[in-house]
Amino acid sequence: xxxxxxxxxxxxxxxxxxxxxxxxxxxxxxxxxxxxxxxxxxxxxxxxxxxxxxxxxxxxxxxxxxxxxxxxxxxxxxxxxxxxxxxxxxxxxxxxxxxxxxxxxxxxxxxxxxxxxxxxxxxxxxxxxxxxxxxxxxxxxxxxxxxxxxxxxxxxxxxxxxxxxxxxxxxxxxxxxxxxxxxxxxxxxxxxxxxxxxxxxxxxxxxxxxxxxxxxxxxxxxxxxxxxxxxxxxxxxxxxxxxxxxxxxxxxxxxxxxxxxxxxxxxxxxxxxxxxxxxxxxxxxxxxxxxxxxxxxxxxxxxxxxxxxxxxxxxxxxxxxxxxxxxxxx
Amino acid sequence: xxxxxxxxxxxxxxxxxxxxxxxxxxxxxxxxxxxxxxxxxxxxxxxxxxxxxxxxxxxxxxxxxxxxxxxxxxxxxxxxxxxxxxxxxxxxxxxxxxxxxxxxxxxxxxxxxxxxxxxxxxxxxxxxxxxxxxxxxxxxxxxxxxxxxxxxxxxxxxxxxxxxxxxxxxxxxxxxxxxxxxxxxxxxxxxxxxxxxxxxxxxxxxxxxxxxxxxxxxxxxxxxxxxxxxxxxxxxxxxxxxxxxxxxxxxxxxxxxxxxxxxxxxxxxxxxxxxxxxxxxxxxxxxxxxxxxxxxxxxxxxxxxxxxxxxxxxxxxxxxxxxxxxxxxxxxxxxxxxxxxxxxxxxxxxxxxxxxxxxxxxxxxxxxxxxxxxxxxxxxxxxxxxxxxxxxxxxxx
Numbered sequence: 001x002x003x004x005x006x007x008x009x010x011x012x013x014x015x016x017x018x019x020x021x022x023x024x025x026x027x028x029x030x031x032x033x034x035x036x037x038x039x040x041x042x043x044x045x046x047x048x049x050x051x052x053x054x055x056x057x058x059x060x061x062x063x064x065x066x067x068x069x070x071x072x073x074x075x076x077x078x079x080x081x082x083x084x085x086x087x088x089x090x091x092x093x094x095x096x097x098x099x100x101x102x103x104x105x106x107x108x109x110x111x112x113x114x115x116x117x118x119x120x121x122x123x124x125x126x127x128x129x130x131x132x133x134x135x136x137x138x139x140x141x142x143x144x145x146x147x148x149x150x151x152x153x154x155x156x157x158x159x160x161x162x163x164x165x166x167x168x169x170x171x172x173x174x175x176x177x178x179x180x181x182x183x184x185x186x187x188x189x190x191x192x193x194x195x196x197x198x199x200x201x202x203x204x205x206x207x208x209x210x211x212x213x214x215x216x217x218x219x220x221x222x223x224x225x226x227x228x229x230x231x232x233x234x235x236x237x238x239x240x241x242x243x244x245x246x247x248x249x250x251x252x253x254x255x256x257x258x259x260x261x262x263x264x265x266x267x268x269x270x271x272x273x274x275x276x277x278x279x280x281x282x283x284x285x286x287x288x289x290x291x292x293x294x295x296x297x298x299x300x301x302x303x304x305x306x307x308x309x310x311x312x313x314x315x316x317x318x319x320x321x322x323x324x325x326x327x328x329x330x
Numbered sequence: 331x332x333x334x335x336x337x338x339x340x341x342x343x344x345x346x347x348x349x350x351x352x353x354x355x356x357x358x359x360x361x362x363x364x365x366x367x368x369x370x371x372x373x374x375x376x377x378x379x380x381x382x383x384x385x386x387x388x389x390x391x392x393x394x395x396x397x398x399x400x401x402x403x404x405x406x407x408x409x410x411x412x413x414x415x416x417x418x419x420x421x422x423x424x425x426x427x428x429x430x431x432x433x434x435x436x437x438x439x440x441x442x443x444x445x446x447x448x449x450x451x452x453x454x455x456x457x458x459x460x461x462x463x464x465x466x467x468x469x470x471x472x473x474x475x476x477x478x479x480x481x482x483x484x485x486x487x488x489x490x491x492x493x494x495x496x497x498x499x500x501x502x503x504x505x506x507x508x509x510x511x512x513x514x515x516x517x518x519x520x521x522x523x524x525x526x527x528x529x530x531x532x533x534x535x536x537x538x539x540x541x542x543x544x545x546x547x548x549x550x551x552x553x554x555x556x557x558x559x560x561x562x563x564x565x566x567x568x569x570x571x572x573x574x575x576x577x578x579x580x581x582x583x584x585x586x587x588x589x590x591x592x593x594x595x596x597x598x599x600x601x602x603x604x605x606x607x608x609x610x611x612x613x614x615x616x617x618x619x620x621x622x623x624x625x626x627x628x629x630x631x632x633x634x635x636x637x638x639x640x641x642x643x644x645x646x647x648x649x650x651x652x653x654x655x656x657x658x659x660x661x662x663x664x665x666x667x668x669x670x671x672x673x674x675x676x677x678x679x680x681x682x683x684x685x686x687x688x689x690x691x692x693x694x695x696x697x698x699x700x701x702x703x704x705x706x707x708x709x710x711x712x713x714x715x716x717x718x719x720x721x722x723x724x725x726x727x
Contacts (some may be wrong), residue, residue: 026508053507059545064538071446071500074485095535098490106474106486109699119627143700143708167702172357199705246705252515 006186009179011044011156012118013134014186016080018157020050026164027072029056029065030082030118039084040120062092069115070099078282080164085176086121093138100169101144113169116160120176122217122267126307133269133304134216138210139171139172140245140277147245148198153184155196155242162198173244176215182220200230202267203255207237208323210261210284213252213278215241218265219244225320232307234324244274252278253286259309261327262293263316270298289295297324352638355458358618361570362587363598368646370654372593378601380593390661396592397652397662398670400429403453404649405674406462407623409681410452410469418685419469423450427590427622430648431555434595435523435617438603440511441483446498447684449487451525458484458622463684464679472688491526492533495552498524499539502548502606511549521606522550523599529560531576532568540580540612540680545567549606549666552577552614553599555589557621562634576613589617689694692720 006014008087017054020026028043030051034057037044047055058065060084069079083089083187090094096117103113123132140147150156196202204219205226214222219240226236227253237255243245262282264275275296282294297315305313351385358364365373365380381389405517408423414422424433426585428450436457438447439695445454452465462476467476475486502522505511522566530536531554543550556573558565569576576582587598595617602613620643624631631640656662 045701051421059538059541061538062539063535064542065491067496067535067538068500068542071502071639072478072504072507073495073499073500075501075504076505076506094490095493095496099493102474104702105699107479107699108475110478110480112702146701148706187440195688199703246707247708 003185003187005183006153006157006158007180007183008150008153008174009040009042011153011184011186012043012150012160012174012239013046015157015160016046016050019080019161020046023075023078026078026080027054027056027081028082029058029069030066031058031060032055033082038082040176042174042222043082044310062088063095066092066100066117068219070095070103070113073113073115074103074111078090078116078164078171080116080118081309082115083119084129084135085127086119086135089117089119090154092117095146096145096171097137097142101142105144112167114167115169115304116163116167116172118172118174120179121173122175122177123304123307123310124217126310128307129304132307132310134266136173136244136266137170137268137273140274145171145245146170146199147171148242148243149175151175151178151214151216151219151240153182154186156185158190158192158195159198159219159242161192162195165192166172166198172238173216175190175215177222181256196321199246199248201239201241201243202250203237203251204240205236205238207235207259209235209259209265210263210327211237211239211252211255211259211322212324213239213241213262213264213275215244215266215274216248217267220290221315221317221320225324228317229321229324234328235323241274247277249280249281251287252282256282256286257289260289261330262290262294263297263323263327265297265320265323267299267314269301270296271297271301273318292327295327297323333657335600355614358588359585361572361574361586362588362618363585363594364591366591366595366655367649368590368651370651370658375594375628378594378597380597383492390656393466393593393652393656394666396433397649398595398654398673399433399437400451400592400649400652401674402677403429403433403456405677406452406456406465406681409678410466411623413466414469415681419466419627422469422473422627424623424626425452426557427449427643427657428557429453429618430592431589431595431617434589434592435525435553435615438596439523439602440516440603440696442517443603444483444485444498444501444520444522446485446494446501446522446524448489448491448525448527448530449489451487453507454525455484455617458482458573460484462531463681463688466681466685467688470688472691482602483647491529491537492536495524495526495539496542497535498522498550499548500545502543502550503546505549511607519607520549521603523553523603524550525553525555527560528554528556528558528561528565528573530554531573533577539580540577542615543612544581547609547611550612551602551606551611552612553668554615554616555617555619557589557596559618559621559625559631559635560653561625561629562631563718564635564637568679572616574614574616574721580614581611582614584614584616586616586618589619589694590646590651617723
């Protein structure tokens with residue numbers, strides 16, 4: 001069995017290609033996804049190989065992209081739509097929360113919505129306004145949707161295929177600053193059937209003092225924090241949540257029962273962010289295991305700032321470690 | 331530009347608005363396609379005709395059928411309105427006055443075509459074979475849509491204004507990908523019809539649907555019932571040109587048909603659907619009509635429109651003109667009209683008795699069909715609520 005080193009962008013591209021090969025009903029649609037291969041090149045080469053009927057360059061209208069994808073899903077297709085940047089998903093918000101999320105419910109299960117809405121999300125790329133946002137909580141709050149975030153190349157490869165195979169609509173968040181950052185070995189002997197499940201969180205670093213919950217772009221931050229903390233003799237357990245709706249609390253609760261301390265980190269604003277729900281569930285389900293209040297390290301409750309100061313807005317290694325120190329000192 | 335400009339004034343950039351709106355075009359203007367006048371006289375049109383492909387007997391039979399369809403549709407509407415007044419429905423969206431627009435469009439469909447309705451398409455639903463009783467469920471509050479959309483190729487009622495225009499366009503794009511357009515096989519080639527109103531024409535989704543449909547040449551007919559009112563807002567608040575003229579700006583043809591003329595609406599819609607099935611792309615049909623009733627049973631149109639207008643439109647009643655035509659030409663006798671009336675009474679009885687018998691859903695059913703694969707957390711909520719209900723004596727969860 002061969003292995004190859006891939007980036008997240010490559011993993012997603014390969015995963016999309018595999019899904020299109022496996023199921024002729026899978027369509028890719030979005031702005032610039034055709035000849036250009038998407039502004040991040042995630043759909044690179046797909047139109048050349050699968051044709052313009054299956055890899056569809058859309059007019060510049062996000063509600064139109066998602067709304068027509070609803071129609072194609074009703075006709076029996078499995079559309080994978082690309083929203084070019086996180087901040088551009090809002091024109092499609094109505095179609096996503098009123099139609100995509102509710103069609104199965106409204107129709108008593110007769111009209112499924114097997115759709116994937118891919119959104120490059122998060123900051124750190126020095127972009128202009130609306131290109132660095134983290135809208136996950138807005139979708140995780142909506143019944144009928146599932147929301148996942150990949151954090152690494154191998155997960156990107158498998159998770160996109162699993163999301164496409166899901167009969168539920170999936171908001172698929174991709175940490176854009178990781179697209180071309182790190183390479184990982186893809187073991188091609190794994191199959192879709194035995195790959196790590198989509199709606200499952202995963203302990204990515206074992207530790208015993210503090211549990212750090214992360215997803216998407218902050219998994220790397222949390223891992224760096226754990227590495228730095230270890231030099232000071234502090235043992236951090238890092239969990240990559242991977243699925244935000246539903247949350248997979250099993251590994252989280254198991255970890256918190258051992259460590260008694262939790263720091264949650266995400267780029268999204270802390271107010272009513274994923275951390276709020278996680279903190280609520282943790283105190284509901286393992287109150288007596290907690291040694292300290294659950295702490296959240298996230299984007300501040302400001303609009304995303306100008307990019308020259310975005311590193312101050314984003315949770316970084318030092319802010320995570322600061323929270324770790326505070327929870328340990330409690 | 332002045333809203334009161336004299337008709338015929340041309341400014342530097344074209345006609346003044348007064349040329350487009352005002353009392354002088356209340357009849358729909360010269361562009362209105364009409365094949366049966368309000369007085370029940372047949373009329374010729376250079377581009378559209380009714381009955382040219384049928385024998386005289388078939389033609390008379392078809393027109394009698396339209397009459398029956400419209401009478402039954404009106405009965406569905408009046409019964410449902412009465413049921414709301416009796417407290418059996420929470421609300422009802424009335425179609426009074428729009429029977430010809432809906433029957434003309436509904437009867438132009440083939441079985442393989444697909445309909446994306448608003449929440450007022452009771453006549454089209456009837457044409458598609460949806461039991462009218464099933465329409466009442468969402469207005470009674472027992473479901474969000476009771477029929478299986480794929481049984482009759484009739485989508486569920488869509489309440490967000492205009493959202494379904496995009497679904498229709500996407501569905502039409504799916505038909506293209508299935509190779510079910512432009513093959514020349516009348517059993518295979520399919521079209522989609524998107525229903526919406528004049529108010530929806532202002533929605534972004536409707537305009538985006540026009541753009542997508544034009545861009546991909548999708549086999550979809552945009553069927554707009556311009557009933558002149560979006561709740562309290564008159565058509566002038568939505569548009570400054572006749573709606574059908576907007577189509578040209580999007581790159582496909584638009585026509586204005588007399589929506590109170592079932593023959594013209596049928597002929598125009600049939601041609602537009604065939605154009606779509608043949609692979610010639612989208613068409614915009616503006617069915618020029620009038621909402622004789624209220625927007626819904628909670629609305630009070632006396633607050634915003636003149637009874638004179640309503641009286642004028644009564645003279646254009648879609649059913650009366652067909653009855654006048656059939657009677658005057660000896661194509662239907664009293665026995666026919668009595669039989670239709672009898673049938674309408676039976677339908678009314680079916681709706682009254684059926685509506686009252688519609689069971690309330692079980693509380694636990696709220697948890698059904700949220701997901702294909704139910705998350706653990708939701709399952710826990712479901713089980714927790716079931717256990718909670720069990721603590722009440724005589725609970726019927």
